Every structure is written in structure tokens, then in C-alpha cells.
Amino acid sequence: AQSVTQLGSHVSVSEGALVLLRCNYSSSVPPYLFWYVQYPNQGLQLLLKYTSAATLVKGINGFEAEFKKSETSFHLTKPSAHMSDAAEYFCAVRGYTGTASKLTFGTGTRLQVTL
Amino acid sequence: DAGITQSPRHKVTETGTPVTLRCHQTENHRYMYWYRQDPGHGLRLIHYSYGVKDTDKGEVSDGYSVSRSKTEDFLLTLESATSSQTSVYFCAISEPRQGANGYTFGSGTRLTVV
Numbered sequence: 728a729q730s731v732t733q734l735g736s737h738v739s740v741s742e743g744a745l746v747l748l749r750c751n752y753s754s755s756v757p758p759y760l761f762w763y764v765q766y767p768n769q770g771l772q773l774l775l776k777y778t779s780a781a782t783l784v785k786g787i788n789g790f791e792a793e794f795k796k797s798e799t800s801f802h803l804t805k806p807s808a809h810m811s812d813a814a815e816y817f818c819a820v821r822g823y824t825g826t827a828s829k830l831t832f833g834t835g836t837r838l839q840v841t842l
Numbered sequence: 843d844a845g846i847t848q849s850p851r852h853k854v855t856e857t858g859t860p861v862t863l864r865c866h867q868t869e870n871h872r873y874m875y876w877y878r879q880d881p882g883h884g885l886r887l888i889h890y891s892y893g894v895k896d897t898d899k900g901e902v903s904d905g906y907s908v909s910r911s912k913t914e915d916f917l918l919t920l921e922s923a924t925s926s927q928t929s930v931y932f933c934a935i936s937e938p939r940q941g942a943n944g945y946t947f948g949s950g951t952r953l954t955v956v
Contacts, residue, residue, distance in 0.1 A: 733884075736882070759942055761944050763944075769949060770932060770947040770950055771885075771947040772947075773945075776943065776944050778942055778943075817884060817885065824890070824898060826892045826896070827892040828942075829875070829887055829900070830875075830885075830934075830944075831887075832877075832886075834882055834883060834884040
């Protein structure tokens with residue numbers, strides 16, 4: 728079975744500071760991993776995905792994530808935080824049910840950006 | 843989100859009443875999913891569909907049923923709503939390659955059971 732663990736339910740950074748959101752995964756097969764962002768009262772938007780190609784994945788809004796098999800990690804980073812980055816971020820791993828794929832999500836990390 | 847709409851966006855209902863949430867897609871995708879989102883739990887899979895009339899249970903399916911009579915519509919029914927089903931419900935679709943490109947999510951339905 729696949730699972731993900733997000734360390735830190737709340738992260739606060741200053742505007743212009745590095746953003747680091749942590750995600751560790753567990754998977755019995757080579758994983759497909761995703762980061763989603765959710766702005767208040769909205770659905771989830773795909774930020775980036777890892778599908779076994781390049782280990783450093785670039786996404787939208789300046790975010791990137793690095794797949795590290797030895798550490799079973801897929802941490803999300805952004806060099807310089809902007810006020811508009813304040814949102815909740817979810818890490819997810821793709822698994823299978825037998826009849827379809829499914830995404831299993833972490834519990835989320837709420838990012839606060841302060842002046 | 844473009845291609846997937848959920849209705850209603852908000853609903854307040856009383857304990858014990860039946861409730862149906864609707865997910866409609868215009869992408870002709872085969873796979874559709876219902877998730878619920880709760881603080882501290884992230885998103886959890888309720889039911890999913892892998893084709894017309896083909897559905898199966900997810901990890902938190904108790905108290906829920908689904909139906910898919912045509913490709914574009916996936917209905918989630920709470921047969922007798924309880925307060926523990928107060929949540930935000932998201933529909934998602936995936937294709938091609940069974941989610942290798944991630945899922946597309948609707949804007950959600952906020953359900954309150956009083």
C-alpha cells in the first residue's frame with residue numbers, strides 16, 4: 728500500500744524567505760508523486776508531479792520538488808516566498824485499487840507568509 | 843475548474859435526511875472519484891468509478907453510495923445524513939494513463955449536517 732506523511736501541519740515564513748514543505752512517502756512500487764495547492768474555498772490545483780523521469784521537478788509559481796529515493800522524500804521548495812503563496816499544500820502518491828488508480832493524500836501543510 | 847463542476851456548492855441538511863451531491867464532467871474521462879476533506883485528515887477516498895455503472899468502495903465508504911449512469915455524471919448519496927458526514931466533498935477525474943498526470947478536482951461541496 729502507498730502512503731505519504733507530511734511533516735508540519737503549519738509552516739510560517741517571511742516574505743522573501745525559502746519555503747520548504749516536507750513529504751515522505753511509502754510505496755511498494757516505483758512511486759508517482761504529486762504536490763497540490765489549495766487556496767481558501769477552492770479546489771485542489773496540481774503544482775507539480777514526479778513520474779520517474781527527472782528527479783528534480785519544476786512546477787508552477789516557482790515551486791520545485793526533488794525526488795530522493797534513498798530518503799523516500801519528495802520535499803517541496805520555493806527560493807523566495809510571496810504573500811500569494813499562502814495556502815494549504817498536499818502531497819499525494821498514486822496507488823491502485825485493482826480496478827483503477829487512486830491518489831492517497833497526506834494530511835496537508837498550511838503555509839503562512841508574513842511581512 | 844474547467845471541465846468539472848459540482849453541485850450544489852453549499853448545503854445544510856438535517857440529520858437523517860437523504861442528500862445527493864452531483865459531479866458533472868465534460869472531459870469524457872473514464873475515471874471519477876469522490877473524496878472528503880476534513881481537518882487533520884487531508885483528503886480521503888469515498889468511492890470511485892472506472893466506467894459507466896462500474897463503481898467501487900474507497901477507504902471511507904460507510905454511509906455513502908454512488909451511481910454512474912452515464913460517463914459525464916457521478917452522484918454521491920448520503921442515505922441518511924449524520925453529523926459525522928459534515929465535510930467538504932470533492933469530485934475528481936483522471937485520464938489518460940490512469941492518473942499518471944494527476945487528477946483534476948472540482949471546486950467542492952461544503953455539506954453541513956445539523
